[in-house]
Amino acid sequence: MRTHDLAFLKRFSMVIAFLVLLALGLILFARHLNGKVEYPESVVAKQSLQDRIAPVGAVYAGATGAAAQAAAAAAASAAQTANVPFDGRTDGAEIFNNGPCTGCHTAGVGGAPKLDAAGIGARAAEQGVEMLIKKATEGFTGTAGVMPAKGGNPALTDDQMKAVVEWMVSQSK
Known part of the structure; x- marks a missing residue:
């Protein structure tokens, strides 16, 4: 009976090893195919990324900063009046x-x-x-x-x- 059990375990181990190698082969093949495909860049994802990394505020210093601050205030005012109905x-x-x-x-x-x-x-x-x-x-x-x-x-x-x-x-x- 002992030899029968050893033969079963040997065959069962070989089947498991074959399935593991098959799974690894499929994973590597899928990874290879995925590397070949070029995905177009999503405009929504790109804009979302830009929104997340945009600075929260701005620092204005010196004469250049004063001009930039005035321009930012004018842009904010224009944006606010753009939403006014009629x-x-x-x-x-x-x-x-x-x-x-x-x-x-x-x-x-x-x-x-x-x-x-x-x-x-x-x-x-x-x-x-x-x-x-x-x-x-x-x-x-x-x-x-x-x-x-x-x-x-x-x-x-x-x-x-x-x-x-x-x-x-x-x-x-």
């Missing part, structure tokens, strides 16, 4: 009709005052136009509903909100 125009009618205002104030949705004497006209008489501008800009929660800050469009400027409210009040007369 290109920064303060035409109340245009903003009202094309912005989020018309959705609620035309139909009186959620207690929003309509553009008539009983709606926005009455509120302007009670609270004053400045208070309406403040509530429209900062947001307001009343018993009838909620007025989100800047009508739900935080990109609108305070001057644009003022123009819209003043236009709305003028339409109620």
Whole structure:
């Protein structure tokens, strides 16, 4: 019986050794093939890398630094104004009709005052136009509903909100 067990172990060891060599051969072959393939560089991955390694701040020193600082401030200001809706125009009618205002104030949705004497006209008489501008800009929660800050469009400027409210009040007369 002992020779039978030794023969089995010898064959079993040879099968295991063959499978290990086969696995190593396949791994090396796959590695070789992977080295032959050229992968295109991902634009998204490259941009992500640049974003991660970009400097957090900048140091400005001397006359060159002052000029660079002024240029950076101008670029930041331009980027900020680039996100202003309606290109920064303060035409109340245009903003009202094309912005989020018309959705609620035309139909009186959620207690929003309509553009008539009983709606926005009455509120302007009670609270004053400045208070309406403040509530429209900062947001307001009343018993009838909620007025989100800047009508739900935080990109609108305070001057644009003022123009819209003043236009709305003028339409109620």
